[in-house]
Amino acid sequence: MADEVKVLGVWASPYSRRVELALKLKGIPYEHIEEDLLNKSSTLLKYNPVHQKVPVLVHNGNPIAESLIILEYIDETWTNNPVLPQAPYDRAIARFWANFIDEKILNTVRKVCLGSGKEQEQAIEEITEQLKLLENELKGKEYFSGHSIGYLDIVASVFVFWFPNVLEVLGIDVFTAEKYPVIFEWIGKMVKIDAVNECGMPKEKHLDLFRTRLEALKSSAK
Amino acid sequence: MEKSDLKVKVLGTWSSPFVMRARIALNMKSVNYEFLQERLWEGKSERLLKSNPVHKKVPVLIHGDKLICESLIIVEYIDEVWPSAPSILHSDPNERAIARFWAAYLDDKWFPSMRSIGFARGEDEKKAAIAEFEKGLVLLEKAFGNCRKGKPFFGGDQIGYLDIAFGCFLGWLRVTETTSGIKLLSEAKTPALINWAHRFCSDAAVKDVMPDTEKLAEFAKMIASKRRGEAPPKS
Numbered sequence: 001m002a003d004e005v006k007v008l009g010v011w012a013s014p015y016s017r018r019v020e021l022a023l024k025l026k027g028i029p030y031e032h033i034e035e036d037l038l039n040k041s042s043t044l045l046k047y048n049p050v051h052q053k054v055p056v057l058v059h060n061g062n063p064i065a066e067s068l069i070i071l072e073y074i075d076e077t078w079t080n081n082p083v084l085p086q087a088p089y090d091r092a093i094a095r096f097w098a099n100f101i102d103e104k105i106l107n108t109v110r111k112v113c114l115g116s117g118k119e120q121e122q123a124i125e126e127i128t129e130q131l132k133l134l135e136n137e138l139k140g141k142e143y144f145s146g147h148s149i150g151y152l153d154i155v156a157s158v159f160v161f162w163f164p165n166v167l168e169v170l171g172i173d174v175f176t177a178e179k180y181p182v183i184f185e186w187i188g189k190m191v192k193i194d195a196v197n198e199c200g201m202p203k204e205k206h207l208d209l210f211r212t213r214l215e216a217l218k219s220s221a222k
Numbered sequence: 223m224e225k226s227d228l229k230v231k232v233l234g235t236w237s238s239p240f241v242m243r244a245r246i247a248l249n250m251k252s253v254n255y256e257f258l259q260e261r262l263w264e265g266k267s268e269r270l271l272k273s274n275p276v277h278k279k280v281p282v283l284i285h286g287d288k289l290i291c292e293s294l295i296i297v298e299y300i301d302e303v304w305p306s307a308p309s310i311l312h313s314d315p316n317e318r319a320i321a322r323f324w325a326a327y328l329d330d331k332w333f334p335s336m337r338s339i340g341f342a343r344g345e346d347e348k349k350a351a352i353a354e355f356e357k358g359l360v361l362l363e364k365a366f367g368n369c370r371k372g373k374p375f376f377g378g379d380q381i382g383y384l385d386i387a388f389g390c391f392l393g394w395l396r397v398t399e400t401t402s403g404i405k406l407l408s409e410a411k412t413p414a415l416i417n418w419a420h421r422f423c424s425d426a427a428v429k430d431v432m433p434d435t436e437k438l439a440e441f442a443k444m445i446a447s448k449r450r451g452e453a454p455p456k457s
Contacts (some may be wrong), residue, residue, distance in 0.1 A: 050327060050361060059316075062316060064316070064319045064323075065323060066322075066323055066326055069319050069322045069323055069326065070319075072315075072318070072319070072322065073315050073316070073318070073319045076315035076318065077315045088299050088302035088303045089285075089288050089290070089299070091298070091299070091302065092290045092295050092296075092298070092299045095292070095295045095298070096276075096290075096291060096292055096295055099292060099295070100276065133276060
């Protein structure tokens with residue numbers, strides 16, 4: 001029986017896109033189902049009742065939620081072109097930085113979006129420090145995963161399209177090649193990879209959408 | 223030298239549920255380790271800041287010259303470096319994903335909601351915090367029913383990843399019950415989890431590292447007074 005793989009996601013979500021990137025890198029055919037997060041489908045609610053979020057990978061009818069967990073599932077299920085390193089210590093380090101990107105950096109981005117004045121300034125300062133740590137982690141390597149794209153690059157793909165667009169909408173100019181030459185060199189390599197580009201987001205469309213979402217986020221947070 | 227023969231140390235505190243996870247995992251694998259106790263309420267030591275410069279938190283697993291941080295990452299590392307039985311994670315990718323999902327839920331949603339009960343100001347806030355927390359317990363009771371497949375633990379016949387991820391919070395759960403005066407795990411709402419909790423705490427890999435509830439409650443009082451600035455300032 002052929003595998004049936006679906007991804008419930010949204011084109012503008014970096015979490016969603018990273019799952020698709022992993023599937024493409026492994027050459028796994030899948031069906032993308034675009035969700036409307038303002039009007040969640042019964043399918044999404046059925047497959048992810050706890051968080052009601054995207055992405056959800058549905059493999060032969062079986063749902064897996066949470067992007068980092070999905071990435072590990074993909075690597076364990078389709079063992080060709082492994083994305084996680086083999087050695088336990090290297091795996092632990094990759095997982096550590098993946099966690100750092102999601103729990104620290106992306107959380108701080110949320111604080112920047114919702115904050116204002118001193119609070120926002122502090123959050124921006126936090127992001128610049130966090131990015132420095134990431135820059136250091138990448139030094140001396142072609143990719144986060146070594147000589148070729150792997151798990152941590154897939155997780156970090158959020159910095160290739162989504163992150164610069166978001167900062168542009170916020171009018172924050174901290175993410176530059178001058179400040180982070182190693183990360184920007186890595187971005188230059190990433191955009192040359194077909195699968196990465198296929199999982200990108202059209203810039204103008206994303207900027208428009210994010211502007212609208214930011215307004216909605218700000219008014220609902222009041 | 224075999225990787226698995228290198229010296230193992232755990233940097234942590236007796237009261238931290240996250241540190242417990244690392245210790246239970248090592249106990250399950252019968253790995254001897256040195257427990258380096260931090261006194262976090264007195265400030266973060268040089269040793270801690272060097273071992274975990276990014277987060278400055280415990281636990282840190284020190285294996286030879288390698289430093290591994292973040293409790294769930296440590297547990298997976300232990301399972302991979304010492305792959306002999308018992309396995310901590312299931313071998314099936316779907317079972318692993320389910321266990322990881324609930325562990326993430328515990329850390330991101332459930333434990334913070336338990337802490338909110340302690341930090342709640344006034345009866346209304348406390349009631350809301352408890353209601354939120356109990357919703358989570360109902361989900362976990364259901365998840366237990368699905369995961370256990372009739373066996374004693376989330377992991378099956380033996381404790382596994384999700385038992386460790388969840389069970390480590392039992393000490394603090396009991397303290398929260400004492401201080402709030404409310405039975406959070408109850409026969410009425412969480413009958414299966416109540417029995418699971420007893421079995422978990424009696425497990426050979428767990429019982430020596432599960433803190434005594436009274437001692438933990440005293441400790442919680444001490445920390446709370448420090449936070450309120452009632453303790454004399456450190457000179």
